[in-house]
Amino acid sequence: MKVIVAGFSKTGTKTLAAALRELDYEVYDFVDHFWYHEKEWKKIFSKGGSIDDFKQMYQDIDVVTDGPSYLFWEEIHKAFPEAKIILTVRDEDSWCESALELYRRIRTHPGFIISCFSPIGWKMSRFLQMTIMAMHGVLESYPFTFNSHLNEMVLRKSYRQHTQYCLQNAPKEKLLVYNVETGWEPLCNFLGKDIPDKSFPQSDFMHDPNLSHPFIDRLQRELLIVVYLLVVIIAFGVMSVSCNCF
Template sequence: MCSALEILGIPCWHSIYFFSDRFGDIEMWQEGLDRKFFDAPGPKYGREEFDQLLHDFGAVSSDTPAISFADDLIEAYPEAKVVLVEREIESWYKSWMNAVIKNTYESPFVTFVYTVDRWFTRPLGRVHKSSFKGWLGIDSAEDARRVSREKYREHYALVRRLTPAERLLEFKLTDGWGPLCKFLGKPVPDVPFPHVNEKKWLDEKVQLGLRRGMKRMAWKVLVWGLVPLAVAVLVYQGL
C-alpha cells in the first residue's frame, strides 16, 4: 500500500525511514507511546506533535508505531481520507506471526543485538515493542498467539467507528488501482499495482537494522577501547 501511494505521488511515512535521517524521530514517537499507554507526564499527542513528525509526508502507513495512534491521527486530521486495507484474517495472522512476531520475540540473534547494542538497535526495537505492548497488550510471542486475531478485529472496528463514511475507503489490495485512485482523486497509473513479499521484505529490513546496529556498536567499542589505550600510552611515555 505504501508503494502504491508513492507511485501516486503521495509520500508515505513508514518505519523504514528510521533507517535513514529520520532515526532521531524515534525519541519523539517513544515519548508519544509513553504518554498514551504508560502514564508518562504530558498530554497525548495531537496535530501539533504529528505535524512535527509527519510534516513532509502526505500519508501514514499502518506500521508501528504510527498504527498505535490510529484513533489520535483520525481525530487530529479531520480532513484526511482513510484507506482501510482488509485482509483475510488467517492469511494476515500467518504473515504477522512469521514475519513480525518471530523477528521481535523469537530470534536469538535479534535478541542478542537488541540487548548489547544500546545506541541503534535498542531504541529501534523498543519503540516497536512499546507499540505492541501498549496498543495490543502483547509482551511475548505467546501473548501474540493468544490475542492477535481478537485485536485485529478490534482495530478494524475502531477505525470504522471513528471514521465518517465519506472519508473511508474499504479496500483490498486485489481491487487494484481503480477504487483507490477514484477515492483519492488521482489518475490511474500505467503500471501494475505493486506487490511486495512481506516476509522477505521485513526480514531484509530487520537484517539491515541489525547490520547497522552492529557496525555502530563496533565503532563505539573501538573508540572507547582506543582512547583509554592512547591515554595510557601517553602517560607511560611521559613517565
C-alpha cells in the same frame, strides 16, 4: 497530511506504502516513525500526547502507515481533518497466520538478533516492544523473547477490535476499506489519481530488495565498529595468553 493508513501490520501495509510512493506521496512507515520521531513516540506511549504533537510530527508528510501510527489514526485525523483514511483489511485467518509468522521471524531472524548488538538496533528493538505492547497488550522482550506471549487468541482479539472501531468511527466520506489484492483501481479512484501504467507493487517487511534508509546506514556503521572492537579484544586476549605461555 493527505492519507492516514489505519490498517494493522500484515494487512498489506508495506505493499500499499510502495503503491503510494509510486503515486508520488511521501510515506512514513515503521522505520521512519522510529528514526525521525522516536522521542515523541516514547512520550506518547509513556505520558500521552496531544493533537499539537501529531501536527508537529507529520505536518510535512503526505502519508503515515504501519505501527505505531495506525494505533492513533483517530488522533492523527483530528490533527489533519482533511486527510483521507485507508483501512487495509485481509481475511482474518490469513492475517493471523501471517502475523504469527512475522513475530516468529523477528524473534529468530539472525539479522534482527545481530542488529541488537548495536546501540541504534537496540533502541529499535525497544521501540518495537513498545509498539507491540500498545497494539496487543503483550510485553515482548525483544530480542530475547524465548517464550512469546503473542498467540492466536490475543492477535485475533486486537485485530477485530481495531478494525471494528475504525469502521464505526472513521468518517464514511473519507474512508476507503481496502484490500491490496484489488490493485490500483479502487485506490486511485479514492485518491483522485490516474492509474499508473505499471504492475501493482509487492513488498514485504523482511525481504524488501529496495530497503535503503538512514537507519540502515547507521546500523551498518555501528555493527562494523562492534565487530572491529570484538576483533581487537579477541586479538588482545590471544596475545596475552601467548605472552603468558613464555
